Amino acid sequence: MDVTIKKGRALRLSGREDGFTLIESVVAMGLFAGVVFLLVSAFSGFMLDDFPSRSNQALAVAQSEIASVKSVHPFTGSIKDTIGFRVTREVSVANGLTEVTVTISASDKPSRVYTKLTALYPYR
Numbered sequence: 001m002d003v004t005i006k007k008g009r010a011l012r013l014s015g016r017e018d019g020f021t022l023i024e025s026v027v028a029m030g031l032f033a034g035v036v037f038l039l040v041s042a043f044s045g046f047m048l049d050d051f052p053s054r055s056n057q058a059l060a061v062a063q064s065e066i067a068s069v070k071s072v073h074p075f076t077g078s079i080k081d082t083i084g085f086r087v088t089r090e091v092s093v094a095n096g097l098t099e100v101t102v103t104i105s106a107s108d109k110p111s112r113v114y115t116k117l118t119a120l121y122p123y124r
Contacts, residue, residue: 054084058104058114061085065102066119075100075121081107085114096123 020028065087069075075091075098088103098121106112 054106055114057083058085061087062102062104062115062117065089066100066117069100069102069119070121084108086110093123097121098123 061082069089075093076089077091078087078089080087084107086105086107088105090101090103092099092101099118100121101116101118103116104114106114
């Protein structure tokens with residue numbers, strides 16, 4: 001590559017450009033750090049979510065609801081809110097058996113189901 005300077009003299013420049021400059025390296029590291037930061041902050045929200053502990057609480061509520069259903073005569077469906085959960089009890093009778101299904105979901109977001117238990121009882 002030839003570059004012409006004043007007075008018609010040519011200055012020969014090397015065509016080699018190996019590696020990165022310091023500025024290019026710093027910019028690349030900054031972009032990489034920014035992407036890593038965004039990924040870590042996005043995934044930390046999922047990991048810090050209390051879904052496992054809420055699931056255990058929901059399971060305990062569902063088990064107590066299934067146990068208390070035996071005392072209800074006749075079996076009936078219901079919906080109630082308790083300690084941040086929506087407890088939905090559905091009852092169906094078929095073939096001499098009563099099927100009781102208890103669904104525990106978040107009270108503020110009913111589409112988020114924590115657990116669902118089903119029990120069969122002889123029809124009374």
